[in-house]
Structures are given as C-alpha cells and as structure tokens.
Amino acid sequence: MNTRHTFILAVLSLILTNCKASKPQKPDKPKLIVSIVVDQMRYDYLDRFKELYTQDGFNRLRKNGFDFRNTHYNYIPTRTAPGHASLFTGTTPSRHGIGGNGWFDKNLKKGIFSISDTTVHLISHRNKSKGSASYSPANLLASTVGDELKLATYGESKVIGIGIKARASVLTSGHAADAAYWISGGELVTSSYYRDSLPQWAISFNGKERTEELLKDGWPLLLPVDQYPASLVSNDNRKEEYSITEQSPVFPYTFGRNEHDLIGTTPFGNTLLTEAAIACIEGEDLGQGDVSDFLIIGYSATDYIGHRYGAGSLEMMDAYLRLDRDIGYLIDALDQKVGDGNYVIVLTADHGGMHTSEHLSDHHFHTGLTQKNQLREHLNNYFQQKYGLTDIVLRLKDEQVYLDFEQATRKGITKEEVEEIALNWFKKQEGIRDVVSKTDLLSRSFKNDEVRQMLKRGVYPSRSGDVFFMHEPGWQSKYMAANHGTAYTYDTHVPNVWYGWKIPQGESVERKEITSIAPTLSMMFRVSLPNASSTVPLKEVL
Numbered sequence: 001m002n003t004r005h006t007f008i009l010a011v012l013s014l015i016l017t018n019c020k021a022s023k024p025q026k027p028d029k030p031k032l033i034v035s036i037v038v039d040q041m042r043y044d045y046l047d048r049f050k051e052l053y054t055q056d057g058f059n060r061l062r063k064n065g066f067d068f069r070n071t072h073y074n075y076i077p078t079r080t081a082p083g084h085a086s087l088f089t090g091t092t093p094s095r096h097g098i099g100g101n102g103w104f105d106k107n108l109k110k111g112i113f114s115i116s117d118t119t120v121h122l123i124s125h126r127n128k129s130k131g132s133a134s135y136s137p138a139n140l141l142a143s144t145v146g147d148e149l150k151l152a153t154y155g156e157s158k159v160i161g162i163g164i165k166a167r168a169s170v171l172t173s174g175h176a177a178d179a180a181y182w183i184s185g186g187e188l189v190t191s192s193y194y195r196d197s198l199p200q201w202a203i204s205f206n207g208k209e210r211t212e213e214l215l216k217d218g219w220p221l222l223l224p225v226d227q228y229p230a231s232l233v234s235n236d237n238r239k240e241e242y243s244i245t246e247q248s249p250v251f252p253y254t255f256g257r258n259e260h261d262l263i264g265t266t267p268f269g270n271t272l273l274t275e276a277a278i279a280c281i282e283g284e285d286l287g288q289g290d291v292s293d294f295l296i297i298g299y300s301a302t303d304y305i306g307h308r309y310g311a312g313s314l315e316m317m318d319a320y321l322r323l324d325r326d327i328g329y330l331i332d333a334l335d336q337k338v339g340d341g342n343y344v345i346v347l348t349a350d351h352g353g354m355h356t357s358e359h360l361s362d363h364h365f366h367t368g369l370t371q372k373n374q375l376r377e378h379l380n381n382y383f384q385q386k387y388g389l390t391d392i393v394l395r396l397k398d399e400q401v402y403l404d405f406e407q408a409t410r411k412g413i414t415k416e417e418v419e420e421i422a423l424n425w426f427k428k429q430e431g432i433r434d435v436v437s438k439t440d441l442l443s444r445s446f447k448n449d450e451v452r453q454m455l456k457r458g459v460y461p462s463r464s465g466d467v468f469f470m471h472e473p474g475w476q477s478k479y480m481a482a483n484h485g486t487a488y489t490y491d492t493h494v495p496n497v498w499y500g501w502k503i504p505q506g507e508s509v510e511r512k513e514i515t516s517i518a519p520t521l522s523m524m525f526r527v528s529l530p531n532a533s534s535t536v537p538l539k540e541v542l
Contacts, residue, residue, distance in 0.1 A: 029526055030501040032287030032343040034334065035296045035517075037087060037168060038323070039080060039303035040484060041349035042311060043069070043493045049320050052227060056328030061347055065499030066541050067507040072492040073351060074513045075457035076470070077398055077485045080303065081114040082458065083350025083514075084171040088296070089142040090518030090533030092457040093464075097141035098171065103463040104395040104402045111395065112463075114139055115170045120193040124184070125206040135166045136193035137175050142532035144174030145521045146294050151176070152527035158284055158293040162188075162277055164264045168298025168350075178284075181276070182298075183269065186211030186260035188276055201283025205276055211260045214268040220252035221314075222321050232314040240358045241315075242308040242480045249309065251318075265308070267322040269301035274326040278333045287338035292525055297330075299323060303353075310356035310482035311490070344501045344524065348517060349494035353484045354476050367474035368431045372396050375429070382425055387413060398485055399477060400465025415439075422467045431475040438466050451487045498541045508540055 046058055046067075053059050061067075073083065075092040077100060085098040093099035102113045117136035146159035161173030161180040169180035170191075179194040187206045190198060198206075225233055236250045243249035244265045255262055263269045277297050280286070286293045302319055309315040327347075334343050360367040376396040383389040389411060395402040401422065405415045419437040426435040436452060441459060446452035455468055476483040484491045496512060501524075515535040522529045523537050 027342065029292050030342060030344045030524060031289075032281075032293045032295065032334075032338050033346065033521060033524065034330075034343060035088070035172070035294075035346045035348070035521070036327070036330075037084060037163075037172065037296065037298050038347070038349045038495070039165070039168065039298065039300040040306040040351060040353040041302060041495055042352040042490060043071070043495050045320050046495055046497075049317060049324075052223065052321055053324040054328055056331065057324035058327060058347075059324075060328065060331060061345060061497050061499045062507075064505060065345075065497055065503050066505065068496035068498075068510075068512050068538065068540075069507055070509050071348075071494060071496035071512040071514055071516075072489070073494070074454060074492075074515060076451075076454045076487045076491075077400075077458055078351035078487075078491040079398065079485050080165065080300075080350050081167045081171060084168055084298065085114075085140055085142075086515055087348060087350065088144040088146065088172050088174065088518050088521075088530070089140070090145075090515050090522075090530045090535055091142060092515065092534070093460050094457050095142055095532040095534065097139060097460045097463065099458055099460045099464050100398060100400070101167070102397070103400075104397060104465070105463075106394065106402065109394075111397075112139075115167055117191075117193065120191050122184075122189055123192055123195065123198060124189045125187050125198060125203060134191040134193070135170050135180075136191055137170050137173075137177075137180075138193075140171055140175070143530045144172070145518050145525070145527075145530055146172075146296075147174040147176045148522060148527045148530055149292070149294055149525050152525070153291045156289065157291045158286060158289075160280060160284065160286070160294070161296040161298065162273065162280055163296075163298025164269050164273055164300035165298060165303075168300055169296065172296040172298065181280070183264055183272065183276075186263050186272070199283060201279050202276075204283075205279045210272055210275060211263050212257070214271055215255040215259065215263060215266070218252050218254040219266055219268070219318075222318055222325075228314060228317065232312075232317060236314050238313075238356070238358065240356045240481050241310070241313065244304075244308060249315075251314065264301055265304035267301055267305070267319040269304075270299045270319075270323050270326050273297065273299060274330050277330065278337075281333065281337055287334075287343055294521075294525070299326075306353040306484075307480040307482060310359055311353050312355045312359045341501060344503060345497075345499045346517065346521070347495050347497040347499070348514070351484050352489075352491045352494055354482045354486075354490055356482045357474075357476065360474055365474050366472065368472075369476060369478045370429070370431050370471065371478050372398075379422065379425055383421070387411065387421070389413070392418070395465075397465070399469050399471070401467040401469070403466045405466075419467060426467070426469045429469075431472050433470050433472040433475075435467065435469040438464060438468070441468070454487050496538075498538075503541050506540070512538065 115135040161169030163169040241249035520537040
C-alpha cells in the first residue's frame with residue numbers, strides 16, 4: 001500500500017472516530033424519572049378511547065415505549081391508599097401496612113385515616129390553615145423507591161410527590177422526600193412534615209389563580225358531540241349518576257365563582273395539576289443535576305368522576321380525552337426542559353373501576369349492590385336477637401368487619417364463636433361470593449385459592465378487620481354510582497407503560513404484578529430495593 005493510500009485511510013479513520021465521539025451518548029441513568037399514577041384508570045381506557053386520543057399523549061407513550069398489557073394488582077382491597085403505597089414500596093399491604101384508605105382502631109375506638117398525623121400541620125399559600133392537623137407518611141411502614149434514592153445519593157437527589165389527593169403524593173414519595181404537594185381549595189399545599197413554608201415557585205403558581213380561570217367556562221364536551229358514541233350521548237342523564245354540581249348530570253356543566261373546591265372532581269383538576277407539575281420541574285430544576293431526580297404525579301380527578309358516573313359514562317370518556325391532552329403537554333415540557341432521551345415516564349394506576357350496576361344490568365350482566373349500612377344494621381340485629389349482644393359490629397368499612405370481641409367474652413361467647421356466627425350470616429347474603437375470618441386467613445395457606453391469597457396479601461393484622469367478605473363478579477358495595485376494591489379484572493387490570501431514555505419499543509401480554517414497578521425503578525436508579533420489596537423487576541425495560 002503506497003503512502004498516499006495510507007494517509008487517506010488514516011484521515012478517514014480519524015473522521016469516523018470523531019463522529020462517534022461527537023454523537024451524544026445517553027447517560028447510564030436517567031436524569032429524571034416521572035411516574036404518572038392515574039386514579040381509577042382501567043387498562044382498557046387506553047384502547048377504548050384510542051381513536052380520539054391525540055398522537056402526543058397516551059398513544060405516543062405506547063407507540064414509542066414499552067406497553068405491559070397484562071399488569072394486575074396482586075392483592076385486595078384495590079383501593080386508593082393501598083394502591084399508591086404498593087406501587088413504590090414494591091410490596092403489598094401485608095408488609096407496608098396501608099390496608100385501606102383508613103381503618104378502625106379498637107383501642108382508640110375511632111377511625112384512622114391512612115395518612116393522618118396530628119403532630120404536623122397544613123402549610124398553605126396564605127397559612128390560613130396553620131395549626132390544623134395535616135398529613136405525613138408516618139403510617140407507611142416500608143421504604144419507597146424515593147427513600148432509597150435519597151439514601152444512595154446522600155440526599156442530593158430530589159424526590160417530590162404532587163397530586164390532587166394528598167394520598168397520591170404522600171404515600172408515593174415516601175418518608176425522606178423533599179416534599180409532597182396536593183391541591184386544596186384550588187391551591188397547592190403541603191405539610192409541616194416536609195417544610196415550614198411553600199417554596200417560591202408554588203407561591204407564584206398559586207398567585208396565578210388558575211383554578212378560577214379553568215372553571216369559568218364550565219365543562220362542555222371537548223369534541224363535537226357527533227364524535228362520541230351515540231349510546232353514551234343518548235344516555236347522558238342516567239338516574240344512577242351523581243352530578244358534581246346541583247344541576248342534572250348532563251353536559252354542559254356550569255360552575256359558580258366560589259366553587260374552587262370542585263376543581264379536583266373535574267377534568268380541569270388534572271389540567272391544574274399538570275401545570276403545577278411543570279412549574280415544579282422548572283422551580284426545582286429537576287433533571288438538571290449530577291444525580292437522578294424522581295417526580296411522582298397523582299392524577300385523581302378521574303377517580304372522583306368514576307365514582308359519580310361509572311366507567312361507561314360520557315363524563316369518564318371526556319375526562320380521559322382531556323387527560324390525554326394534558327399528558328401530551330407534560331411530555332412536550334419534559335422534552336424542552338430535561339431533554340428527549342434524558343428522562344423516563346412510567347404510566348400506571350392505583351386500581352381500576354366498575355361500571356354502574358344499572359349499566360351492567362342493561363347489558364344483562366350478573367350484577368347488584370350491597371349496602372354497608374344495611375349489612376351492619378342487619379348483622380347487629382341478628383346478634384342482638386340471637387345472643388343478646390348490642391352493636392357488636394364496631395365498624396363495617398369497605399368489605400371488612402370489625403367486631404367487639406370484648407363484649408362477647410363478657411357474655412360468655414368466645415371470639416371463635418363470634419367469627420363463626422358472622423361467617424354463617426354473611427354466607428346467606430345475596431351477592432356475597434366468599435367470607436373468611438382474619439384468624440383463618442392468617443393461620444392457613446391458600447395455594448389453590450388465588451382470591452384468598454390476594455386477600456391475605458392485603459391484610460395487616462393490627463389494622464385490618466376481623467371478618468372479610470368478597471362480592472360475586474359484577475356486584476359491588478354501594479358508593480355513589482360506581483365503586484372498586486374487588487379481586488376482579490375490572491379493578492386489578494391497570495396500565496403499565498414505560499417511555500423515554502433507553503426504554504425499548506414493544507409490548508408484552510405476559511401477566512405482570514404491579515409490585516414489579518418499584519424494583520424496576522430501583523434498578524434504573526441503581527439504588528437498593530425498597531426494604532420490603534417482594535417482586536422481581538421488569539427485565540424487558542432494563
């Protein structure tokens with residue numbers, strides 16, 4: 001080879017080397033992970049409304065990310081507080097202790113809210129509620145992904161939760177979080193557990209008074225009416241629906257000037273939250289440091305709407321079409337402020353939700369309602385008439401029954417006898433598939449009964465009830481128009497979509513458990529697993 005050829009090859013080699021070196025390399029960890037938790041989002045909403053979604057929101061996440069199409073909750077009750085706690089501890093209520101939105105304390109003889117804490121107070125824009133009891137993660141017994149991230153980076157990573165509901169930010173961000181914010185009275189607030197005052201970005205955001213602006217035009221349909229299914233439009237005023245205002249449950253909705261508290265129950269609560277999350281990203285410089293940051297966003301307006309109108313309503317459809325636009329706005333902001341390829345988005349939900357019983361009945365489903373107040377009254381009457389025991393049911397919350405064993409003991413009736421009496425009574429009630437005592441649940445293995453296994457994973461002994469009952473498919477405990485909380489797929493099957501950074505494009509129909517999300521996040525952050533984590537990570541996105 002002559003000198004000239006050698007020289008040319010050397011130059012070409014140098015050019016190629018420089019090209020490779022100049023090509024931007026993705027970091028070994030994402031600069032920011034954003035977990036989006038949509039309250040009461042069934043998986044089928046991603047497909048059912050797909051044609052009316054934009055290409056910038058849900059469809060963008062699925063098309064360019066990885067979609068786990070068969071992800072389920074692996075315990076019951078499928079409710080808000082347990083769902084948010086399980087997502088980021090990587091375990092179930094039997095380990096993290098949040099077995100419901102609240103529970104009954106027999107020693108204190110009162111109900112306990114899952115995040116209540118009398119040692120802290122509310123921090124608001126105008127400090128108008130200073131001195132009022134507020135919220136903290138004190139009742140959460142396990143660590144979260146965010147907690148482990150703070151430990152691993154010696155506090156340098158920022159971990160922030162922001163939601164419409166306090167539960168959606170407090171239980172997800174964990175014990176060591178920089179802050180958890182939620183919306184109250186149309187404004188961002190926090191707790192003295194985290195800080196003594198709101199940061200300037202939050203004060204500035206509240207000062208914009210966006211709540212009044214978002215509500216001033218009411219809630220009309222987002223799209224022309226002929227783009228919605230005709231059956232939804234014609235049934236917009238169903239008798240079982242609970243309107244968010246005093247008007248009939250029919251579009252368009254109008255709001256008064258002083259109805260700021262309503263915003264969380266409308267799609268505009270999600271819009272307000274999106275804007276607040278972007279303000280947080282800017283104000284906290286998330287994704288701009290040398291270590292990874294973590295932001296959890298809890299969209300809860302869909303839960304309020306689902307309870308009032310049901311999964312098959314025009315209101316629920318319109319709410320998700322609007323949320324799709326909000327998600328697109330958030331993605332665009334992340335591209336601009338953090339950089340495409342530098343962040344990860346994880347889309348999931350705290351539980352699914354049901355159609356109204358009337359809607360299912362119209363389609364000839366097996367369905368019905370139980371009334372918890374009636375069940376409590378009738379069971380108390382039964383014990384009174386048969387055994388002379390008065391108000392032995394201390395609390396009937398969701399599908400858990402707390403019994404007064406001390407009263408029974410004084411009457412010479414053992415705990416086991418009381419449990420057996422209650423079990424036999426529930427077995428005779430319409431719509432009840434199964435009933436089991438906590439004693440039996442904790443003392444036995446149910447390898448061949450997946451539903452009882454799910455129930456066992458949802459029990460934290462000192463907080464859970466004494467007797468648990470489970471509905472038949474299609475049946476639900478009456479709460480407004482529609483409820484959730486069961487072991488059936490309409491409550492367990494939720495989105496699990498990963499997007500950004502080094503996430504491959506693809507999908508899987510293999511069944512996954514929701515508790516796999518936390519260990520996967522830990523692997524991405526390259527930090528320790530949450531201390532009670534009990535499931536393997538999702539290897540497809542690692």
